[in-house]
Amino acid sequence: MPITRRTLLDAVARLGGAAAVYEALVAWDFLRAPPAMAAPLELAKASGTGRTVAILGAGVAGLCAAYELDRAGYVCTVLEASKRPGGRSLTLRRGDTFQEMGGPVQECRFDEGLWLNAGPGRIPHQHTHLIDYCRRFGVALQPYIFASRANLFHSGTLGNGRTMQVRRAYYDLQGQIAELLDKCVVKPDMDLPISRDDLATFRDMLARFGDLTKIEHDGKIEYVYRNRFGRAGYDVLPGGADEAGRPVSPMALDEILRSNVWNDYMFREHEFFWQTSLLEPVGGMDNFFKGFLRQPARSGGTIARLVRTNAKVTALDIAADSVTVSYWQDGKPRTLAADFCISTIPAPIFATLKTNLPAAYMSAAEKLPVQAAGKVGWQAERFWETRDQIYGGISWTTDPITQVWYPSSGFLGRKGVLTGAYMYGVSAERFNAQTLAERLRQAEEQGDKLHDGYSTYVERGLAIGWNNMEFERMGWADEGDPAFAPNAKLLSEPQGRFHMAGDQLTYWSGWQEGALISAHAAVSSIDRMTKAPANR
Amino acid sequence: MPITRRTLLDAVARLGGAAAVYEALVAWDFLRAPPAMAAPLELAKASGTGRTVAILGAGVAGLCAAYELDRAGYVCTVLEASKRPGGRSLTLRRGDTFQEMGGPVQECRFDEGLWLNAGPGRIPHQHTHLIDYCRRFGVALQPYIFASRANLFHSGTLGNGRTMQVRRAYYDLQGQIAELLDKCVVKPDMDLPISRDDLATFRDMLARFGDLTKIEHDGKIEYVYRNRFGRAGYDVLPGGADEAGRPVSPMALDEILRSNVWNDYMFREHEFFWQTSLLEPVGGMDNFFKGFLRQPARSGGTIARLVRTNAKVTALDIAADSVTVSYWQDGKPRTLAADFCISTIPAPIFATLKTNLPAAYMSAAEKLPVQAAGKVGWQAERFWETRDQIYGGISWTTDPITQVWYPSSGFLGRKGVLTGAYMYGVSAERFNAQTLAERLRQAEEQGDKLHDGYSTYVERGLAIGWNNMEFERMGWADEGDPAFAPNAKLLSEPQGRFHMAGDQLTYWSGWQEGALISAHAAVSSIDRMTKAPANR
Ligand SMILES: Cc1cc2nc3c(=O)[nH]c(=O)nc-3n(C[C@H](O)[C@H](O)[C@H](O)COP(=O)(O)OP(=O)(O)OC[C@H]3O[C@@H](n4cnc5c(N)ncnc54)[C@H](O)[C@@H]3O)c2cc1C
Ligand SMILES: Cc1cc2nc3c(=O)[nH]c(=O)nc-3n(C[C@H](O)[C@H](O)[C@H](O)COP(=O)(O)OP(=O)(O)OC[C@H]3O[C@@H](n4cnc5c(N)ncnc54)[C@H](O)[C@@H]3O)c2cc1C
The missing domain is CATH 3.50.50.60 (FAD/NAD(P)-binding domain)
Structure with missing residues (x-):
């Protein structure tokens, strides 16, 4: 029986209900993708x-x-x-094995359908060569969420160690910067790169930039940061007609400064290649290089056949x-x-x-x-979605695990894979020098500081130190x-x-x-x- | 024949290749979603x-x-x-019709598989009631991309009208704010909310915040903004070993100020409910309310049966x-x-x-x-992906159409739907007061200022003014x-x-x-x- 669009959708619907039908439709739409873009590299046909x-x-x-x-x-x-082919592009699924030099064989025991991108995980929108190949090979891409304001910061430095939502530190800092600059620019001796006529516009811009509250007294206008519009979060969310919402009070500037979260983590999303939008192949990063393997080769068979x-x-x-x-x-x-x-x-x-x-x-x-790089991966029930409203993105900690990634897809499903640690350079060398058990133990312990009860959720951990891999010996060149x-x-x-x-x-x-x-x-x-x- | 996971995947693979299989796997995974979260509202069983x-x-x-x-x-x-049920939640697909008071019947003629969310389009992660219902009803959610640095700003005000990437205005402004504040805080008479000991840390933070370049001369340290790390974009991208990349030169502060793009557009992503991550139902927003309609009702049948x-x-x-x-x-x-x-x-x-x-x-x-609200929708070849590396997000213009949305899914497919205008309040009243033809004409003309040749790509336009809809008469309360x-x-x-x-x-x-x-x-x-x- 030839499968038509209709019969396929019916089958999917019987099995999976509406949600599955939508997914199938998305896939179907993808099939009608256009012929590839002009190849970026065109050698003469038989040169x-x-x-x-x-x-x-x-x-x-x-x-x-x-x-x-x-x-x-x-x-x-x-x-x-x-x-296996792929090199550093390694996606681990149930049954896959790998081994660090001198380490035990690690077998991925995730549930069917889950995967860990143990090497590359994201594709910046600027990477046109890669994206063009995906288009040509029919490798489906979906959003990869890098930044989410619901994600968490944990800082253990300078005694202010506590876990907070990114939005809190981020917008409190932005507000304080705006308030401080506003105080400066009104001083008569300030040397400004704008005309005095533009000053009111400039202050208006700062007020919007920082969510400043305008205060007038004795005919003087002052702008202060009070998280008036709730960017940094709410103690009580807006609700019915009798609850306009109660924004949290701002943290002190020096509390944020000392927490050190601005030292890379908070501003990482601004760096060129981490700027939104980012993408990832549906189903795992290895689907990208597998696109090459699938292509027909001149000699018959596919490119995969050329690989020994x-x-x-x-x-x-x-x-x-x-x-x-x-x-x-x-x-x-x-x-x-x-x-x-x-x-x-x-x-x-x-x-x-x-x-x-x-x-x-x-x-x-x-x-x-070259630099070392290391990752830890876990599967877990999606507690971050139900408890913390985290849908993708990264939480950051000054502890050695540095980052925890949440999946950008499969939302509302039962389980998902967390990248439970991601670090590089000297911290990766140090982390990767430890035994597997010790790395997993630390990843649990440090995860607990981000999420209460983290270690009771995560299971089937894997850890990879790329500098420990016999045929890589590095994360990447520096x-x-x-x-x-x-x-x-x-x-x-x-x-x-x-x-x-x-x-x-x-x-x-x-x-x-x-x-x-x-x-x-x-x-x-x-x-x-x-x-x-x-x-x- | 009962369909097993294996046979379904085989069927999908025959039809759609690897990409379709991944999608089906995603859907499959979704089916194994946990029982619903604790209902937020629990009335006694037979009260x-x-x-x-x-x-x-x-x-x-x-x-x-x-x-x-x-x-x-x-x-x-x-x-x-x-x-039809749904009210303002209206997703238009091929064959759907609607009519404004005094307007012609508009029929959606998009290609199969495309849709326009003519009312609501996005779900903030904070909207736990809505998301809990989705979990309970099996309504699949995917990322909705609100902000993308590859998106465009067009400003017609004050003579500096030109189209630029969001990243350019955004990071140039952030850099200039940082540089200005750095100049201030070193003045001896500045009254700072941090101790003088913390000043070096503060300046370091500002340098990271704004991508400032440190300059030392005569033992004095100065920080200036030069887009050193390319946040605002590159004239020549980084490449092989002989090309580290050539960042664009910063725009002047007053050029950005006058462009007016900071007046709402640029900072919108910071407002609480527009903060990343945002979500959308796979396949169209109406899949949310249809979740209610599908539920079994006590009297037999479904909730849909209760609706006249x-x-x-x-x-x-x-x-x-x-x-x-x-x-x-x-x-x-x-x-x-x-x-x-x-x-x-x-x-x-x-x-x-x-x-x-x-x-x-x-x-x-x-x-x-109450406020008026209006939208325009088009289908088009995905020129924004192939030409501009835009994958989701919104472009902003000071012209009446205000916003152009790009789809957050179906990447690399052939066609997609653009929200070709979205405005509210007084500007929506004005825009929606015009004929359909005039609205579409303006949406093309103003779109052309964002993307060269825009009007040659877009087709099958629709326009909806919610204040013109007989049973709505508004966008929402203000x-x-x-x-x-x-x-x-x-x-x-x-x-x-x-x-x-x-x-x-x-x-x-x-x-x-x-x-x-x-x-x-x-x-x-x-x-x-x-x-x-x-x-x-
Ligand atoms: C942790 C991590 C995260 C990353 N994140 C991203 C990301 O998010 N996005 C992204 O785009 N990139 C990312 N990367 C980088 C990406 O993995 C690399 O850019 C890419 O895989 C490099 O491909 P390559 O072919 O140059 O090298 P490799 O993949 O290293 O290929 C080299 C090959 O040579 C083989 N080899 C070694 N020795 C021998 C030998 N003696 N004889 C024969 N063969 C040998 C190896 O087995 C390997 O297959 C990440 C990398 C790591 C490690
Ligand atoms: C352009 C636009 C964009 C939006 N964007 C978003 C978004 O991104 N995310 C989001 O969550 N929300 C968004 N919203 C808001 C969202 O649409 C509303 O919050 C929601 O749909 C309101 O539901 P409701 O049941 O309160 O009202 P409605 O949906 O207006 O329902 C009222 C119902 O009453 C019916 N009715 C009217 N008169 C009568 C009558 N005399 N007799 C019987 N029935 C009558 C109407 O036909 C309608 O079905 C948007 C709305 C608009 C217009």
């Missing part, structure tokens, strides 16, 4: 015919390179050390017109010779390979500054470090027929978009070499 | 047995009252003047122990007598009914301040008007066995949550009367 490329690593960068080169006629082989897993590269020999890759598979040493090679192996690992590349190049790989630019630049330069790629070499490091951009750069460079007269 | 209630109006308030009273054993009849449509109430007679309602149906005058009556008829209409209520009461209905409180209070008082309800009598007017709260108040009051010894 690579007859050329072979060895691609090292089947993360986002490696898979993107394989897909684009295959389309242009190149014959690609992707060597991947681990048992459990194939650990150990050495490279770059010659004038070929590259020979040595690797281990099934306990045996093997080699692969190709016209070109792209390595997306993380720099800390690449630096340990045996190669005939210039010493300066290999030392740049060693010196590329482009904030002055050593980044010179080393990344050197590593980006083609070495004969060898190219390095990966988010690690871009100013979008720690973002899949960086992996795509670097793959495009390597692929274009190879294509230019192929087309150059000397290679014809 | 109303044998009592009858006439409910006037089948909007959210009337349907909620019918559902709660029916559960407690009351026998309810809902009289609804229009051809095309039943226009004209008069009320309130006696000591009953209420008699006169109404028209099928061209004939009819009456309905009941032990109790709840009217949710909008005050401007209620004031015109013939009743034996006190003159002061009827005059309060007349004097209750609780900001000083006349609101006294009149709403009086109207909230039971008049013997008669109660008035509706969001119009609450401090959540313009919100469905207000309709629910007022319905709960009326229902509880009736239940108290029923239980009072005199009524036993």
Whole structure:
């Protein structure tokens, strides 16, 4: 029986009622998506015919390179050390296993239908290469909520440790800033970048910015912050005709200052790539890279067929017109010779390979500054929705777990997955150095400070330290470090027929978009070499 | 054949590929939702047995009252003047029609699967009554994106009219505020609410708040705003190792001041009920009130069976122990007598009914301040996603259309629905007074100033002026008007066995949550009367 829209919807309705029908309709609508956008990268149709490329690593960068080169006629082989493609893009579902070096095998025991994005979790709207691929491959995207005013801050510093809603600290601070500046600008000796005529407008703007209350006495106008319109929250919510609502009283400025929550957490949402809107693939981040794997390949089958897993590269020999890759598979040493090679192996690992590349190049790989990163994941009943009106977003704490993420989808369902810790840099190194049990214990204990009874809800915990993962050894490159630019630049330069790629070499490091951009750069460079007269 | 999870997913996969499977999984997960939260309103099981209630109006308030009273054993009849239940909650899909007084019949001709929320469109996370009903009824909710930094501002005022991304005005203003305040606080005569010891911390906070750049010269530290970290946007985005990104130069403070975008638009997202996260029912807002209609009723059938449509109430007679309602149906005058009556008829209409209520009461209905509201809707190819990286959120303009909303779901699909205008108060009165054709023309013309070529994309326009709707005559009550409180209070008082309800009598007017709260108040009051010894 061919399934029509109608019969499918009927089936869904029988099984799931109206809610399920709506979801199915959404999915259906998606099917009618337009043909892909103009590809951002267009190599000539058969420019690579007859050329072979060895691609090292089947993360986002490696898979993107394989897909684009295959389309242009190149014959690609992707060597991947681990048992699965995806690299740092790892979504854990029931039955999935992974292992840190020296750690126990961890098996995900979440209920069916739940998942943890153990690596990347969000897609900024500015990441047009990634989003264009999603459009082309039919990878459905939904909103990822980064900021929510109902989320929580916990600060243990300076004695004012207490848990409060983000809105409270956020708007009290905004109000106090506005009030203070208003006091300043009326002083006659203030040097303002606006004309005195515009002063009234400026004060009006400040009053709106900060929710200031206008007070007139003795003909003088003053603006003060009193949380008059309840931005920072209410003791009693507005209600019927006899209850206009009773806003909470503002906290003192120095209480907020000392709490330290402004020190990154509160203002993170303003940074370019965390600005609303953010997106995520429906059903888990791995649905993005799986888009590459699903695409048909020239040789028949799909791009997935080009990938050899459990194939650990150990050495490279770059010659004038070929590259020979040595690797281990099934306990045996093997080699692969190709016209070109792209390595997306993380720099800390690449630096340990045996190669005939210039010493300066290999030392740049060693010196590329990288950061650790760690996450904890739990499943739990959605107590944050029923008790705290939290629908997505992040709670922040000055404790080592740093962040707790709530799911941006599946609202009102029974259970959901919390990212129970997310930290990087030195704090991640420290956190990840502990045993699994100790990390989970801390994540419970520190979660309890955010939500009463947190530890009684969370279950089936997982913890991943990316610097502990044999084939990653890092979260990402640290482009904030002055050593980044010179080393990344050197590593980006083609070495004969060898190219390095990966988010690690871009100013979008720690973002899949960086992996795509670097793959495009390597692929274009190879294509230019192929087309150059000397290679014809 | 009983459909199992596996067979359903297989069917979905055949039809829709991976994306559809994910959606189905999401839906499936939803089915396993927990039993409802504790009901916020619990009347004794059979407290109303044998009592009858006439409910006037089948909007959210009337349907909620019918559902709660029916559960407690009351026998309810809902009289609804229009051809459909829902009242101001109106979601328009292909084939739906509506008509303003004196206007043409408008038929929605959107493609299948698209819809316009012509009335309510979003649910604040604080609206726990509404969300609890959704949980109980299995109404799936998804994120509604209110603010997005990729959205646009257009300002025609003061000669600086130009279209810019929200992030630009927003962060330039935030930066300038921070820089100005920093200049102030270092002055020795400034009276600060923090100790001088905390000053360095305060300045550090300001620098983070505003993305200020620290400059040291002659041992003096100065902080200036230069959009160093690109919050306000980039001329050239970060890229590979040789491109760290080139942030745009800040606009002058007075340019932003004059643009007037801070006058409400920019700061709207900070108001309590517009604070992130916001939600919306999957598939259209009417799925919320339809939750009530679907519930089983005591008398057999569902709550929908209690509703008589095309039943226009004209008069009320309130006696000591009953209420008699006169109404028209099928061209004939009819009456309905009941032990109790709840009217949710909008005050401007209620004031015109013939009743034996006190003159002061009827005059309060007349004097209750209300506001007009208007919307325009279009379908269009999702050019805002492919060209502008806009995924949900609102663009704002000082032109009469005021707002353009982008869909928060169905991303990467082919077409979507834009709310092409949304305004209220005096500007809505003015806009809605124009013909349909003129409103659509203006919406195109003004949309063109936000997006080049807008008018070439949008199609199948609809326009609704809620003050033009025969059975509404308003958008909502205006609780900001000083006349609101006294009149709403009086109207909230039971008049013997008669109660008035509706969001119009609450401090959540313009919100469905207000309709629910007022319905709960009326229902509880009736239940108290029923239980009072005199009524036993
Ligand atoms: C905790 C965390 C959170 C993140 N959050 C986000 C986010 O929200 N959004 C986002 O877009 N990005 C995020 N990222 C970054 C994102 O994961 C990376 O940008 C992207 O996955 C990098 O892809 P890649 O192909 O460059 O590298 P990788 O994914 O690291 O791929 C390298 C591959 O090389 C393989 N390999 C290693 N050694 C060898 C060897 N000797 N031989 C053969 N193969 C080898 C590895 O197994 C791996 O598969 C996050 C990363 C982490 C760790
Ligand atoms: C443009 C717009 C945007 C909005 N946005 C939001 C939003 O984003 N979120 C939100 O929660 N809320 C929003 N609201 C408010 C929301 O629509 C209302 O709070 C809610 O629908 C009110 O329900 P009600 O039952 O009180 O009134 P109504 O829905 O007005 O119900 C009154 C009913 O009485 C009927 N009636 C009128 N006269 C008679 C008569 N003589 N006899 C019998 N029946 C009669 C009417 O037909 C109607 O069905 C919005 C409203 C508008 C207009």
